[in-house]
Amino acid sequence: MIVGIVGCGAIAHIIAQNIKDEDTSIEIKYFYDKDGERAEDLANFVNGVAVSNFDDMLGKVDLVLEAASQSSVRETALKVLNSGTDIITMSVGALMDTELRNELIQAAKDNDAKIYTPSGALIGVDAIKAASIKNISSISLTTRKSPKSLGRDVDKKEVLFEGKASEAVKEFPKNINVAATLSLASGKDIDVKIIVDPEVSRNVHEVVVKGDFGELKTRTMNFPSDANPKTSMLAALSAIKLLRSFDEHFIIGT
Template identity: 35%
Template sequence: MKIGIIGAGAIANFLLKEINSKQMKNLHINSILVRDVEKYRTLESSFGVKLYSNLDDFLQSDIDIVVEAANVQAVKTLLPAVMKKKDVVLISIGALADAELLTEISSLVDEYNHVVHLPSGAIGGLDIVQNAHALGSVTNVTLTTRKPASSLIEEIITDEKVIFAGKAVDAIKQFPKNMNVSIVLALAGLGVEKTNVRLVADPHIEKNIHQVDISGDFGEASIKITNNPFPENPKTSYLAAMSILGTLQRMNRNIRIGG
């Protein structure tokens, strides 16, 4: 599978090293879309890729799928045009908090018959949510996210403090930079208006901790994930970067587990 990437930051470099440098079987990154070609020119010689600054030229290059590894604004600006030509792996899932954009993407999926892949990112349990909800029988999905207090609030606290408790739709509006995981969880199951979210500032932890609790006719499930930071960008979890690579690998396998 031939891959094009939008963006040349930490995630793009991670994928280039893992896929191109290690010559991963059946995967190769051919093209990268950037705003400033000269700034990233060394990527061409280092990883055997071609840089583009024009979206049309990028989409017409030798690629089968596009990985968005830029930011929310890039998604809003570029994704509709990309989806008319290619399947997409979307990393900046926070963009889907925009109801109008989500509606537009849903329409484009139907019209152009292209797929949008949403990696699970920093959380787990999405397969359980989707499978258990196949008959619409999931009754509760709750995400509890704990983050180091200093990353959420300026106030100095000695005990943990719940700074939000409510529905995902409101969590996304109030904490757009901290609640990307709630979006993909909501899309996997009950939607943003029925998915429960708690955001906790904890002065005693140094890593982000996500716990997903699910209940329904199938029974109950709880998944807890403690995320190490991504070495090249501490603001991103290592698992989030891995989930993108895992998504690409699964597309190429004839035996697929779960889903």
């Protein structure tokens, strides 16, 4: 499988580094970034090809892995799907826009392509997908991050946001993809609280779900990535696991 990456930042580096050393049929070959130097650097690292125009990788790849930004999803995803190519989207927040999501799903259907959104920086997505077959009566996320991760200069704990996921992804487009993943997995615009906390050094996500299945509470305490403290290492690992699953014949979890 030939893969092209859009966005050559923290997540793309972790993915490319790991896949490079593996005995796998997955070849991450094409690299695009609006900052051409970043694409060149990562392409050189894995003996890949940097393209200065995104369209140049279309038709040459079996799958595009977007690890850039919500705006890059708007710029590239429809083209990818219309070319009959699958896409993995890390910037899940973009898919909270119902009109865009429906347009992309229709394009995927029309062109026999798939849109994948890995579980990202969060545990428990498989259980929430299963629970959503029956009624989910409430689902909430409380995210705690350090001032560095949230890009705030504060010295005491503060609630920065309380509201619905669809608003959170607009106000914090680089920080709260997990809220979008939870909403899409549960079929609900979930309740979100974002707290900046100088006492935490990890990106902490607490989820509470109640429904016909019973109740679940999860707490994910992620190490931030060195290259980008907004991003958790687990997000990149979840994309690697998804990529590897295309090669596997024994799949665990929903």
